[in-house]
Amino acid sequence: MNIYQEELLDHYENPSNYGTLPNPDISHEEDNPLCGDKIRIDLIVEDDIIKEVRFSGHGCTISLAAASMLTEEIVGKSLEEVKKLSRDDILDMVGIPLGPVRVKCALLALKVLKAGAYGIKGWPGEEDE
């Protein structure tokens, strides 16, 4: 399967929830030192439910498309539910096989989200290692 398939390219070219929020409850930014990709995520949270989300930054197709998909997934969910999102959930959303370097691209947005919302450092899936 070609990693540059339609759905990913759609998200890359027309990302959902792209931008920033003026008064976010949570705002966090991180980069992937391997390739310099950088993603910021802003959240509005009411009664533990994510009401609004925006992401911004720069990166490759995989990192930006995964960020777009992730933001679609988390709106309306509780912080507790979002905390359970795993590396595999993201890779399922992306839906195509990725090599180890590109897996990090796909996981960058989740890493930013977890670090911002829960202070969880480290790449998703590597917390226990």
Place this chain on the structure above:
Amino acid sequence: MTQKTKHTSDFRPLDVQAIREDFPIFANTPPLAFLDSAASTQTPRPVVEAMDAYYDTYRSNIHRGVYRISEEATDQYEKARQKVAQLINAPRTSQVVFTRNTTESINLVAYSWGSPNIQQGDEIVLTDLEHHSNLVPWQLLAQRTGATLRFLEITDEGLLDFTQLRDVLSPKTKLVAITHVSNVLGTITPIQSIIDAAHTAGAKVIVDAAQSVPHFHVDVQQLDCDFLAFSGHKMCGPTGVGVLYGKLELLEEMPPFLGGGSMIRSVERDISTYADVPAKFEAGTPSIAEAIGLGAAVDYLTQAGLASIHVHEQELLKYAHERLQEIEGITIYGPAPHQKAGVISFNIEGIHPHDVAGILDTHNVAIRAGHHCAQPLMKKLDVIATARASFYLYNTFEDIDRLYEGLQKAQNLMTRRSK
């Protein structure tokens, strides 16, 4: 033992098709367009065969063995050292120290020469072009000693700004650590002038030759460099073996780097005396098969002819510049082809270099994308990353055509709706 200069005119056109037959990886279909030799090269059969011969017929540890196959292993290991010494025209074979790679060679100098010779207030001169391997060891040394790092900058064309040299060098300069060829831009630095100027200022010079020794003839006696480091895996050799060349009087006065077996003369409970160079710097069982493989790689490159390899790479580079310049929105970094080695770094507007490399991979074209272990240079170029194609003796004009076609496809795919 003193060796005479050889390497007179070894120029004859490369028979690239015959060369490619020595590399089994190119027999696969669809054929691989391998354009990442600046990271690590492919391995020809004679190199693998030399290592196989060690494993299959005389596998044993070197030195001190009193049985025949151990003598054979020692003999082959030392012959490899001799071949490397001849390649770079080292005055004595013992001036070639086997390490793991360029990084280890540079760290060896940073510890064994740097620690006793660098003090607070001293200055170490580097350049904007350095790979992390020729930057971080000096940062660590500066932190240990209180020395200061100073940098020769590059011009907009990616050449070293030679006019700054006079301002940067001073009586405080104890060391100049400089790359011979930039792994990102391909820039060939004016190494001879810099070595001469550094010596006039009373400084020693270490040359990072990881990207030069594999591609053209480097003569340490002519350069008069104090140290020179390079890796086997970037010159058709195996991974796990590298080289440090040093001037004999420097190597002799330096304390050991790692302690252990092989590097000693005698050991008592509280104190040891050390072996002569190069054994002093080769603690523990070295990469025996790999050193023997490197010796075979030296033979292979010498047989092909380094002058011929250089000419071939220059032709590929010129052609690559011509073709890639046809691509809309491309930025090629670094100087003109005649001022650099077989490396071409570029970005295409609107496409992340990771995507460029990812799409090329689907067409079986291998290039590198990222910061190339040169983050300060990326900052200087004001980019996050670049895509980089690099060439070696086995590359063809067709490889470059496939790069060009792959880039066009990437552009069509990534910019299809914005047009």
